Amino acid sequence: MVGPAADFVWEEVFQFSTSHGLAESVALRTVVPTDGEVHGLGCDKQARDRARDEARGRAGPTYRGCIDALVRAIRTRHTTNKHRFSVTHAPEEGDWHARITVMLAEGTAKLSKQDKQDVREIMAQVFDGGLKGHTCP
16 A cells, blocks of 8 residues: 555554554444545544644644445454454444454553554555545535
């Protein structure tokens, strides 16, 4: 993966920070099947996050677009150290909301620097359709 989609995956998403329980949010295409609907959700989230961050004196995030992957492609992958991934419906933000979570290998307390690199490489492989860019109004 090269260009804007690669930058998006490597720098913007799939950080799987411990503050988020090693999880990242995604939209289920069975609920929001069109890119326009996904972009609408992204713009709504951008507005909420910017309002929150601006109240704290910080610049808020910018929604850049969406990329697609199949759930089975995510669930069947694992890192070199055998960390796996789950994709679960998490409707607290809406019926469309799901989470990709890193499931740590047995006996592992946290992801190493190399594990995080492996996770990002796997996500770049499964989210391989290219960035569908969007700018919110």
